[in-house]
Amino acid sequence: MSRPAIASAAALIGLLACGAVLDAHGVSGKDAVFLEGLRGRAIGPLLYLGAKHMVTGYDHLLFLVGVIFFLYRLRDVVQYVSLFTIGHSVTLLGGVLGGIRADPYLIDAIIGFSVVYKAFENMDGFRRFLGFQPDTRAAVLIFGLFHGFGLATKLQEFSLAPEGLVANIVSFNVGVEIGQGLALTAILIALTYWRTRTGFLRHAFATNACVMACGFLLVGYQLSGYVLTP
């Protein structure tokens, strides 16, 4: 099998496997029980849950893959990832502390769309079709806002106690960044290795098409959840 075929097969298998355990819509059942029973600060557990959410959150990971796909210099990686971090931290903290929430299916559909957008950008679609490239930094920042709002909405599905809420949410947010750091390291190692191979540029287009398919699937999955779930 060729490398992009393997990569896309792995991506799809991962996606389907994750779909099967998504019943609790982001936070698994036993963790949810823990969150609801919480009174006061629990910095360690929330750091862990934040990191877990990021590492197992394939929608965030797919977007990150798209973002750093063509970033070769570490400085650029740090810059883009910082923009994403600022974006999702603002809405995660603001959303939970301000009690702002939206329909989780619709937010997750937008997050799926962010994956499609980024893949289209990587395929050079905007320049070829629109004749110009919309600001890539702004796109990462704005989609970061939606990713954070998705996290905030999921956390608010639980009746979180007001005691220690600020400390707990900040811990969750820091945990998200730790998880993101871990995931990014793994993605960067894989990408860096792949770039040293001759096939990288040849398969880059097909890979982004696969990422786009995953994005479309996420959009469809979430929108059907919105329509079919009472």
Next chain:
Amino acid sequence: MTTTSFDDGTTVRTRIAAAAGCALLVAGLLLVAVVLPAEYAVDPLGTGAKLGLLDLGITGQQVDKLNAEAAKGGAAQGSIVVDQDKPFVNDTEEFVLGPREGIEFKYRLDKGQALLYSWTATGPVNFEFHAEPDGAPKGYAQTYEKKDAQRQAAGTLTAPFPGIHGWYWENTTSAPVTVSLKAAGFFTLAHKFVGGGVENKTFK
């Protein structure tokens, strides 16, 4: 030269459009053929039934429904006085748990039936007070209460759905522990699950 670059531009655009179209098509097919039956028990192409995914979706939908009903709670607490025509029963049970042994004991209750209970243990035990609704998928249980290292608990339960309701006790110590249960209600049947088998107890 201009012609060439124009041609190139068109070719590239066609390629991107084709790839995006393929991506959309593949995603749509996977969604309808695989994800919808497995997640929402919706199977327009019949592929879910062929691949066995439909069962997954149906179970998931049942569990979601049961969880939603349980979250609403109090579905059973319609009225304060509930008349019973079954005989009133007092039951006492004693279970000896060896080191690291567990036992499960459940009463069959109809929706809205009440149970009064009190149990004590001679040593610390981990317990889970839970129920299996009638018609629920195998392995599904609704947990009411779960605590570690307890020596007693007492209270009342009004069954939120018909099914078997009761406790799992586990002795995590290295010495034997005796659990003594007293219960009162209108039950006619209880099940003791021990070592992979079931013992039934009927009440008159």
